[in-house]
Amino acid sequence: MNLVSPGVVTPEPVTSDGVIAAGVYVEGRRVANIAIDEAASWRNKPDHVVWIGLHEPETALLKSLQRQFELHDLAIEDADHAHQRPKIEQYGDALFIVARTAQLDGESIAFGETHLFVGEGYLVSVRHGASTSYTPVRERCESCPRALARGEDYILYAILDFIVDNYSPVIETIQDEVEAMEAEVLASAMTRAQIERLYLLRRDLMRLRNAVGPLVEVCRRLERDNLPMIRPTMRPLFRDVTDHVRTIQEQIDSLREVLAFAFEASLLVGQAQETAISKKLASWLAIVAVPTAIAGIYGMNFKNMPELQWEYGYFAVIGAIVAICTLLFWRFRRSGWL
Structure with missing residues (x-):
């Protein structure tokens, strides 16, 4: 001693x-x-x-x-x-x-x-x-x-x-990462690594919530129950701890919701990008289909095709192809597909 x-x-x-x-x-x-x-x-x-x-x-x-x-x-x-x-x-x-x-x-x-x-x-x-x-x-x-x-x-x-x-530094660090991730989600679709990180964050937040949640009941009993060694003058202090725990709990729930929304937003962004790509492909396929179809018709070598004997037939067909393709391109561009 x-x-x-x-x-x-x-x-x-x-x-x-x-x-x-x-x-x-x-x-x-x-x-x-x-x-x-x-x-x-x-x-x-x-x-x-x-x-x-x-x-x-x-x-x-x-x-x-x-x-x-x-x-x-x-x-x-x-x-x-x-x-x-x-x-x-x-x-x-x-x-x-x-x-x-x-x-x-x-x-x-x-x-x-x-x-x-x-x-x-x-x-x-x-x-x-x-x-x-x-x-x-x-x-x-x-x-x-x-x-x-x-x-x-x-x-x-x-x-x-x-x-x-000591829960607060953990929450604040995760919150900074979530906010950065949320900003990236709106810019582009999430990568596989980002999705894995999002899942790990949600898992850790759930484990943190399971650790924090029961403390509300612990502090509530210290505040309200007539427990030995807990004097009435100390109850306001334990009430303050209870309020702090509830605040941490709300922050955890909020972060989990933000991560869920970020994942949903990422899916929507990915779907929007896929839709835009599909529209572009469909537009170009429609434009390319015009000369393909016309060339296919005149490539069948039928003898009785009047245009084949026409002096300006070749120029007329080329002009028609260019005009139709230009019209389609203009319409698709105006519609936002190209």
Whole structure:
């Protein structure tokens, strides 16, 4: 255990077993960095809050946490196995919350999970997969001791708000790409690569919506239900997170609709181009058919064809061909087919 004064904080230990940070706070100020096996003794002290951050911990570490905070077996099992649906569960006077995180990994969205244990005198966050470190959350909370002094439910709000805020860069990046794709669609038909990219974007947006959607219910329960450790004064803050989640959800739905319209517009543009090509081909075929037909008639070598003996027959036939072809070309050009 490292005791520190309220004004000086020693560097957070980063261990190989998954512990990112473990600190004790009194009136919003960190007073100690602790080991996991010391958590229970600090948590039981009046007005002390233990805040532990883990990243992909081993099963033994989770079992140790369970002993320290008397966590439920089902909650520990869920925290040990990722790929859980966002949810909130109440086990006695403790809460277990699952939230999905998202961040860009190249051109696709990588998803992770955060499991939160909240009870009297403690909050434990467990991160799995793609997830931004919560160190900025801890630093922001520590920079405002008055807010952090509110307790465990304020830390819970700060983490959930941070998770939801991190959806925005993903949405904004995809929105920029969608707008560029939409502009290209109106200029020309989409290529196969663009269609494949459009499909991948719609798939990622659907997965993101499935990750974001259940958070509405989680935040709604934190806002309205009389859950342990959630004070009435914190409900407006959770209401703000709920509104933010709904805004993200609306943006996702809007982007999916734009991508659907872009695909439909691409089909219409492609059909229009095919129609224009078909009109041009039909027009030229009609023009070429005139000399072909006339040449075919006079190429049958019948003996009794008066025009063959006429002195000006050749010039008359050529003139007729040119006149008819010119008339057809003019009509097709006027109709917009050529």
